[in-house]
Amino acid sequence: MxxxxxxxxxxxxxxxxxxxxxxxxxxxxxxxxxxxxxxxxxxxxxxxxxxxxxxxxxxxxxxxxxxxxxxxxxxxxxxxxxxxxxxxxxxxxxxxxxxxxxxxxxxxxxxxxxxxxxxxxxxxxxxxxxxxxxxxxxxxxxxxxxxxxxxxxxxxxxxxxxxxxxxxxxxxxxxxxxxxxxxxxxLANYQVYFRFRGRASHAAGSPHLGRSALDAVELMNVGVNYLREHVPQESRLHYAITDSGGMSPNVVQARAEVLYLIRSPRVSEARVLLDRVRACAEGAAIMTGTTWEMEIDKACSxxxxxxxxxxxxxxxxxxxxxxxxxxxxxxxxxxxxxxxxxxxxxxxxxxxxxxxxxxxxxxxxxxxxxxxxxxxxxxxxxxxxxxxxxxxxxxxxxxxxxxxxxxxxxxxxxxxxxxxxxxxxxxxxxxxxxxxxxxxxxxxxxxxxxxxxxxxGGKPYVNPIPDEVVPPPLRARA
CATH class of the missing domain: 3.40.630.10 (Zn peptidases)
Structure with missing residues (x-):
């Protein structure tokens, strides 16, 4: 009443x-x-x-x-x-x-x-x-x-x-x-770091010995840009290069990092899109002879x-x-x-x-x-x-x-x-x-x-942030 x-x-x-x-x-x-x-x-x-x-x-x-x-x-x-x-x-x-x-x-x-x-x-x-x-x-x-x-x-x-x-x-x-x-x-989203590790070398004297992490970031971004044509119309993909591997062009960059923000109308769709972006990172690492890792920073529904x-x-x-x-x-x-x-x-x-x-x-x-x-x-x-x-x-x-x-x-x-x-x-x-x-x-x-x-629709809520991801202020202690 x-x-x-x-x-x-x-x-x-x-x-x-x-x-x-x-x-x-x-x-x-x-x-x-x-x-x-x-x-x-x-x-x-x-x-x-x-x-x-x-x-x-x-x-x-x-x-x-x-x-x-x-x-x-x-x-x-x-x-x-x-x-x-x-x-x-x-x-x-x-x-x-x-x-x-x-x-x-x-x-x-x-x-x-x-x-x-x-x-x-x-x-x-x-x-x-x-x-x-x-x-x-x-x-x-x-x-x-x-x-x-x-x-x-x-x-x-x-x-x-x-x-x-x-x-x-x-x-x-x-x-x-x-x-x-x-x-x-x-839109739901995932914010994810992709980090690449390569091998430093003299860019002119011995470029064949180097493996460029920055090349890997750039190739990943090219792959994702081609991916944009083949995602749901409402989805959004944004990125920022957060570590270009240094300021000198005469050194093959041994490290590089890019931060992606991946959005879709539903969190389930954002997870699928994250997997496709991750495949671009893997392909870029294969092409450049580098290694890579992914870290989920945050997400929301x-x-x-x-x-x-x-x-x-x-x-x-x-x-x-x-x-x-x-x-x-x-x-x-x-x-x-x-x-x-x-x-x-x-x-x-x-x-x-x-x-x-x-x-x-x-x-x-x-x-x-x-x-x-x-x-x-x-x-x-x-x-x-x-x-x-x-x-x-x-x-x-x-x-x-x-x-x-x-x-x-x-x-x-x-x-x-x-x-x-x-x-x-x-x-x-x-x-x-x-x-x-x-x-x-x-x-x-x-x-x-x-x-x-x-x-x-009868489906339980599932928090999109994996249990192992802690808030940024706690990461130094984790």
Whole structure:
């Protein structure tokens, strides 16, 4: 039986009361330079905030120093809010400046808005806890501080350790250019190192004695480039040469390394594609007389949308309405858009599955319609592994000028803007309100869980990271 719902006004009031603290937190994390699994200062900022709010802290989840959990409540269903705080390499950009400019060239930057993502999810967790407490309702609220979404799959390692077992529903959000439910099927991936070892020699005096590891890397890449024609259309293959074997062209390179990111719509397909890429490495080693080895760095599963929770979230978004953008917010958004091409803007709007007409707006003044249909997206996220275990719903918060590409200086420049903070607060309200709906309505939770089981088709979840692969911060000790 459904309990009487907690009024949305109470959730909004709780969020508004807390918002200034979390706006400041998002700004502090914005300037921190740490990358995957090195986000110690950001994690400590979040832990201190949640301790101040009276949440119980569990550190080093899954053995990862920067992963933690903050929990409140003793009884009732367990609701999770997923937060992130990691940055991207080489994307330093001065805040509030509508041109590429930085006081710290080569430093890192929040080109994916994770400073906002974590602070907004924490705000939702505190608001939901406060609303439950005021109403005298049971329910447990848990915030997950998740490191290394960018290139590290922190949540996948956490999932393998059982960190999300027993959770009844999970909520997350992401900064973007629109306001609306994020019902998306992301790509699964494997990130894998291929290392080649050869034999050094004088490149002119005795080249016949050398066996070039760099030749092996290049031949492997040529093979993979030919492979692209013969993989599923939705698959993606990316690589970076991470060790070219030295700086001298007069030495046959005895070592070389290439890092591959292999994506497909389902993790089972990504495994098959990994085997085909591995065959290219083996062939390259045979051709060059070198040896090779492969090391899986990380992996993540595809997301499983949950229409039951997403429909409830969409209803709350409509009731809350879009962020109350101000003239100054629109002026800055227009300045940012002056640096974008028409193709940038059209591609950005299309990536959300939104009406192309939104591309004419400097900031999105509405809520994207939702009819229960999921769209395909070609990025990857470790939220996918949480969604394989727990019914999970996500949303977009309109924090950036419409059309802003991800992982760009334009995204970083807007990370402390007024619009960004307003989009963050909207996301917190919608997540908190939907979590409270789930706690008040056992039928909603049941339908969400039944949908997750149906999407699995009777097959159990299998974590894509092999047991022998430990998180990067623990590898030196392993």
């Amino acid at each position: 459904r309990n009487d719902p907690i009024p949305l006004t109470r959730v909004s009031q709780a969020v508004e009361v807390k918002a200034p603290d979390y706006v400041a937190l998002s700004d502090r994390i914005w300037g921190m330079p740490e990358l995957r699994f090195q986000e110690h200062r950001s994690a400590e900022e979040q832990i201190a905030q949640m301790e101040a709010e009276g949440f119980r802290i569990t550190r080093a989840v899954a053995g990862i120093p920067t992963a933690f959990v903050a929990e409140a409540g003793e009884d009732g269903p367990l609701i999770a809010f997923l937060g992130e705080f990691d940055a991207l390499a080489g994307l330093s950009q001065d805040a509030g400046v509508a041109e590429p400019r930085t006081a710290t060239p080569g430093a890192n930057g929040h080109g994916c808005g994770h400073n906002l993502l974590g602070a907004g999810a924490m705000l939702a967790a505190v608001a939901a806890r406060d609303a439950l407490r005021a109403a005298g309702r049971p329910g447990r609220i848990r915030y997950y501080g998740c490191p290394a979404e960018e290139g590290g799959s922190g949540k996948t390692f956490m999932a393998r350790a059982g960190a999300f077992d027993g959770v009844d529903a999970a909520f997350c959000w992401h900064p973007g250019s629109v306001n609306g439910v994020m019902s998306a099927r992301s 595809e997301t499983l949308p949950n229409t039951a929770l997403e429909t409830a979230m969409h209803r709350n978004l409509l009731e809350i309405g879009p962020p109350p953008y101000e003239p100054a917010d629109r002026d800055f958004a227009k300045a940012i858009r002056a640096s974008l091409t028409e193709e940038d803007i059209a591609s950005g709007v299309a990536s959300y599955g939104a009406d192309p007409a939104i591309g004419a707006m400097p900031l999105h003044d509405g809520i994207v319609p939702f009819d229960g249909t999921s769209i395909a997206q070609y990025g990857s996220t470790d939220v996918g592994d949480v969604s394989q275990i727990v019914p999970t719903a996500q949303l977009w918060g309109g924090c950036w000028a419409v059309g802003t590409p991800f992982h760009t200086w334009q995204a970083v420049a807007q990370g402390k803007s007024g619009a960004a903070h307003k989009g963050m607060v909207l996301a917190a309200k919608a997540m908190a309100a939907t979590a409270l709906d789930a706690l008040a309505d056992p039928d909603l939770l049941d339908r969400a869980k039944e949908e997750l089981a149906r999407r699995h």
